[in-house]
Amino acid sequence: MRREGLEEVLSRARELVTPSADEERRLRAVAAEVLRALSDCARGHGLSVEVEVEGSVAKGTWLPGDRDIDVFLLFDRRTSLEELRYWGLRLAREAARALGCGFEERYAEHPYLRLSYKGYEVDVVPSYRVESGDEVVTAVDRTRLHTRYVLSKADERLKVEVRLLKRFMKAVGVYGAEVKVGGFSGYLCELLVIHYGSFLGVLRAARGWRPWRVVVDPGGHYSEAERGKLRRAFKSPLVVIDPVDRTRNAAAAVTLQRFSEFVAASRAFLERPSLKFFIEEEVEPMSRGELEAELEERGTGLIALRFDVGELSPDVLWGQVHRTVRNVLNFLKQYKFEVVNWGAWSDDRSIAIVLLELSSLTLSPVELHSGPPVGSPEEPNFLRKYLGSAVAGPFIVDGKWYVLRRRKYADAVALLRERIHLAGLAKSLLKALREGRFRVYVNSEVAEASSDEGYRRYLRKWLLRRYHWLGEG
Incomplete structure (x- = not known):
């Protein structure tokens, strides 16, 4: 081709x-x-x-x-x-x-x-x-x-360059400063084009960006020496000083995830220019049958946690969703479940769905548990706790006490159904749980967690997790 x-x-x-x-x-x-x-x-x-x-x-x-x-x-x-x-x-x-x-x-x-x-x-x-x-x-x-x-700085040529950058960012999924996206605002796109002179100028600069090391000052508010201090002061992957307010970082909303995706997409475009970098990927909704076949091939387990939270503004809703996802991941990790893929979808109004892909939904009933070193102050308590109650042990390996003990939960679905209230759910999601507006979907059922086609399109993209702009290699 x-x-x-x-x-x-x-x-x-x-x-x-x-x-x-x-x-x-x-x-x-x-x-x-x-x-x-x-x-x-x-x-x-x-x-x-x-x-x-x-x-x-x-x-x-x-x-x-x-x-x-x-x-x-x-x-x-x-x-x-x-x-x-x-x-x-x-x-x-x-x-x-x-x-x-x-x-x-x-x-x-x-x-x-x-x-x-x-x-x-x-x-x-x-x-x-x-x-x-x-x-x-x-x-x-x-x-x-x-x-x-912007009107004072951007002529008609630069306005076209801004439009190119916006379209590029939309297509690669990093456009939008709202909490849901955590990406680049329209104003930030305008500032970058004004500073670097063109769409290509922005991409050529971005391919060399490293997080927490870039300070862009379009208004020239600070000296070079001062900009070094700004990196530490703002604590953001990217710092772009607002020309109309020297105390504000216009790139404060940009997360490390979106920053990294933009840098990678910029490098990929400059190496292999293609119109696909300006066209958003079209994805078909995923059916239950397709999901079932995909899971059979992968050999993983899937869980969807649906919360009907009531009417919330998108930024408030997504702030709570992101916090809940982080806490649920940590909760599962405490019980030794391996989560290999995670994400969330919302209708931006009243429904939030947390998606979790686990290497396995079940673990062996028994786990190896390490105790204190032999002769340590904690040794008596450990021996008292496990003598007569452990599956095997206590026994010594390389100077430390160990036991084989039964897991509190060997089934991730049972754990979430019974103890998710302890997982650190954000306020509105916890309220939905307590009021019975919560449901767990497992494996192929996950396709039916919402009838919204947008959800099932997201489900397909989330499972494949491949950037369309990477091409076929």
């Missing part, structure tokens, strides 16, 4: 990342209608509130197919936080009614409304009107400053 050259790949990728004139026109029209409705509502109440589009739409770095628009209600800094929250929600609700569209309340640092209008998701976010990072009251206040900074 003919290998494409770098310029050919980038030329085709630029076509993928450039919205059509019609798509651009539709998005601008929707944004204008929402702005008009919000402005009319604010005037109707005699409020001096500026209404602006922010984010990638305002900066011209959005991707084809994106259906998200960020609209900010900018209040004077003399407005109390209580008033800001009250009027932010009220104006958004009134605008939604005037537009005849649905909406739902979301939560970040404070509540905001997400409008569903003409196929677009429009976040209406109240914030303070600030002119510098020193004036920021809430975290979202920086957004307007971010928009201004």
